[in-house]
Amino acid sequence: MAQSLLIISRQAPWSGPSAREALDIVLAGGAFDLPVGLLFLDDGVFQLARHQDARAVQQKDLSANLQALGLFGIDDVFACGHSLSARGLPPPDNAQALDSQAISRLIDRYDQVITL
Numbered sequence: 001m002a003q004s005l006l007i008i009s010r011q012a013p014w015s016g017p018s019a020r021e022a023l024d025i026v027l028a029g030g031a032f033d034l035p036v037g038l039l040f041l042d043d044g045v046f047q048l049a050r051h052q053d054a055r056a057v058q059q060k061d062l063s064a065n066l067q068a069l070g071l072f073g074i075d076d077v078f079a080c081g082h083s084l085s086a087r088g089l090p091p092p093d094n095a096q097a098l099d100s101q102a103i104s105r106l107i108d109r110y111d112q113v114i115t116l
Contacts, residue, residue, distance in 0.1 A: 004035040006110035009044040013062050018116040019047055023065040025114065030072030037076035037110060038069070039103065040095060045083045048092040066094060078106060 007029075009022035022038070029036035040048055047062060069077060081097040084090070091097045098106060107113055 002034050003111040004037070004109070005029055006037045006039060006107060006113045008039045008041050008113065008115040009047065010042045010115060012043040012046040015043065019044065019062060020065075022114075022116040023062060025116075026074055027065065027068065027072050030069070030074045033073065036074055037078065037106070038074060038095075039098075039106065040077075040079040040083070041103075042080070042083050043087075045079050045087060045089055045092075048079055048084075048095055049089055069094075078103075 005025075007022050007026050009019055011018035011022075013019045022044075026036050026038045047066065069075075077095040078098050079092055079095040080103060081091075081099050084092070084097060
């Protein structure tokens, strides 16, 4: 049986390559039918914000990658509820908001955890 993998994305979408790398790892795992989950934590929740303009910071838009998660069999997408509220973001449509206890249980469910 394949080992399950949780990717924790903690970086804002335009603060460096970490956000894109996290999504790339998740999509690659999905392409190989690995059980993969994705958790947005801290500034990583900004990746879920609607109506971002990547051109303003001369970057490639990550929203297409987020929309492709379901096509790659990635249904376990989560966001830290505290991180969302601390940054004034509404609950996302494309991720399940979790409290800190639920996040602890989530991390325990996975065999491997990578934080970017």
